Amino acid sequence: MSDPVSALNRAAFTGIAQIAETGLQGMITLRGDLASAVVIKAATAAAGTDMPARGEAKIKGEHGLCWMSPDEVLVLCPHAEVAMTIAAMEQVLAGEHALVVNVSDARAVFRVSGPLAREVLSKLAPVDLAPQAFRPGMMRRTKLAQVPAAFWMEDDRTFRIVCFRSVAQYVFDLLKVSAQEGSEVGVF
Amino acid sequence: MLILQCPCCGVMADETELAAGGEAHLKRFGPGSSDDDFESYLFNRVNPKGVHFERWRHAYGCGKWFHAARCTATLEVFGTYSAQVTEPPQEIRDKISARRPGWRWREFG
Numbered sequence: 001m002s003d004p005v006s007a008l009n010r011a012a013f014t015g016i017a018q019i020a021e022t023g024l025q026g027m028i029t030l031r032g033d034l035a036s037a038v039v040i041k042a043a044t045a046a047a048g049t050d051m052p053a054r055g056e057a058k059i060k061g062e063h064g065l066c067w068m069s070p071d072e073v074l075v076l077c078p079h080a081e082v083a084m085t086i087a088a089m090e091q092v093l094a095g096e097h098a099l100v101v102n103v104s105d106a107r108a109v110f111r112v113s114g115p116l117a118r119e120v121l122s123k124l125a126p127v128d129l130a131p132q133a134f135r136p137g138m139m140r141r142t143k144l145a146q147v148p149a150a151f152w153m154e155d156d157r158t159f160r161i162v163c164f165r166s167v168a169q170y171v172f173d174l175l176k177v178s179a180q181e182g183s184e185v186g187v188f
Numbered sequence: 189m190l191i192l193q194c195p196c197c198g199v200m201a202d203e204t205e206l207a208a209g210g211e212a213h214l215k216r217f218g219p220g221s222s223d224d225d226f227e228s229y230l231f232n233r234v235n236p237k238g239v240h241f242e243r244w245r246h247a248y249g250c251g252k253w254f255h256a257a258r259c260t261a262t263l264e265v266f267g268t269y270s271a272q273v274t275e276p277p278q279e280i281r282d283k284i285s286a287r288r289p290g291w292r293w294r295e296f297g
């Protein structure tokens with residue numbers, strides 16, 4: 001069997017913030033009635049975290065649950081555990097109107113870190129990223145320049161970004177330009 | 189720049205995150221309807237200067253459709269509300285009446 005490879009094979013860049021493609025991350029889309037006890041059980045058992053409320057991301061290391069829409073959560077788990085996790089979720093969801101799909105290899109994941117991480121992302125997304133407006137624990141689906149993306153904060157100076165794999169190079173290039181030396185704005 | 193709060197995910201979304209869906213609360217005329225009704229359903233749209241009701245989709249966010257009531261002349265937003273209704277809710281009509289007394293839009297007002 002061939003080895004799975006992430007979109008940019010852990011490409012990295014350092015400017016006014018550190019940019020890195022994080023490598024393989026297991027990602028499972030779960031759609032269904034998020035108020036259903038069965039759906040909640042499938043999600044929380046898979047991720048080992050609480051169910052996120054609207055607009056929240058519950059992250060614990062490589063595991064987590066991100067609220068994507070009123071009927072969708074993104075389940076994070078180690079890449080090697082995806083098949084096993086999906087099997088367990090499908091068992092819990094038997095008979096329930098729900099959808100579980102492995103989207104790990106359709107996506108790319110980046111980390112932007114450093115004291116100016118908020119500035120780097122603010123230049124690309126139409127989102128208020130002031131420290132009082134966007135905090136760790138929150139989840140935001142939006143766009144980075146021309147492409148859809150989603151992000152949450154691991155801590156107050158670290159963002160994790162998910163985008164489609166087909167635009168991974170574009171997003172990496174965007175982040176590099178946004179983080180180039182001398183481009184500090186000093187707005188936050 | 190138009191900023192609408194998506195009622196599905198709560199996000200204050202600016203126009204670039206949204207896809208416009210045209211006039212709201214159209215009554216559908218399908219097979220069996222008269223030619224006039226069908227033509228009107230397909231092509232006749234109001235183009236008001238002032239209060240207007242529209243459909244929008246939070247395309248780059250949660251992906252859901254919703255309704256918005258706004259003023260086309262000033263870009264003032266009166267409110268956003270669920271896509272799953274056939275007419276503007278009373279709460280939205282009251283907000284518009286407070287700002288634009290005597291407003292009318294199609295059969296509503």
Ligand SMILES: [Zn+2]
Nearest residue numbers: 194197246250
């Ligand atoms: Zn939304």
